[in-house]
Amino acid sequence: MRKLIVAGNWKMNMTLQDGIKLAAEVNEFFKKNPTEVEVIIAPSYIHLPDVGRSLSSISLSAQNSASESAGAFTGEVSAEMIKSTGAQYVILGHSERRTYYGEDDNLLRRKIILVLEQGLKPIFCCGEILAEREAGNHFNVVKNQVETSLFDLSADELDNVVIAYEPVWAIGTGVTASPDQAQEMHAYIREIIRAKFEETAAENMTILYGGSCKPSNARELFKNPDVDGGLIGGAALKADDFIAIIQSF
């Protein structure tokens, strides 16, 4: 069965106190109003344990993890450390990591394996920049990202991976992909998975849309058969907006 997921990527926002408050508000709402959608929040690394302690009805994710398992890597945070905070998910390959920190698909392949080894679930982000879409190259770009980072996995490993399609031109810009553009790419991603792994892997794969998703457009996006939820940035920083997006299902 394909899981529906809405994840809030808080990026580099929220003090510890504000983060605990926001997490508690969202958690409390879904404790009282249970949903079949898996709700995930992704605060900064240093807030994971404290924010995690206030959660009972929603899940916890990191926004990144190291490309090495342990040792002399000053400033890095390993998958094992993330696991020890109680988190269940790790966002990997966000376009901001790719653009500002030079992460590429080969590095991400290593990170995905380390995360899976710890029993954590990677939320693997892919997506094209505007120039690539305008050149009609967006399908190839996404195909390369997915192939390079995920195609060495077994079907069992892939079963623990979530894919997030985030067209870079839609992130934080207020310009959302149209429901048709999202559906088209999500169906394409599922097709690539189907061609490489078996039918079950493709059918079970949760594919999230991310990029200026908000309460006013979430319903139209989530209505599509291949859009299984969202990865939310700005709108995840306000409990009311985040909850409204989840309720769009």
Ligand code: 13P
């Ligand atoms: P926005 O929702 O702010 O566009 O960000 C999307 C995103 O990057 C989620 O990871």
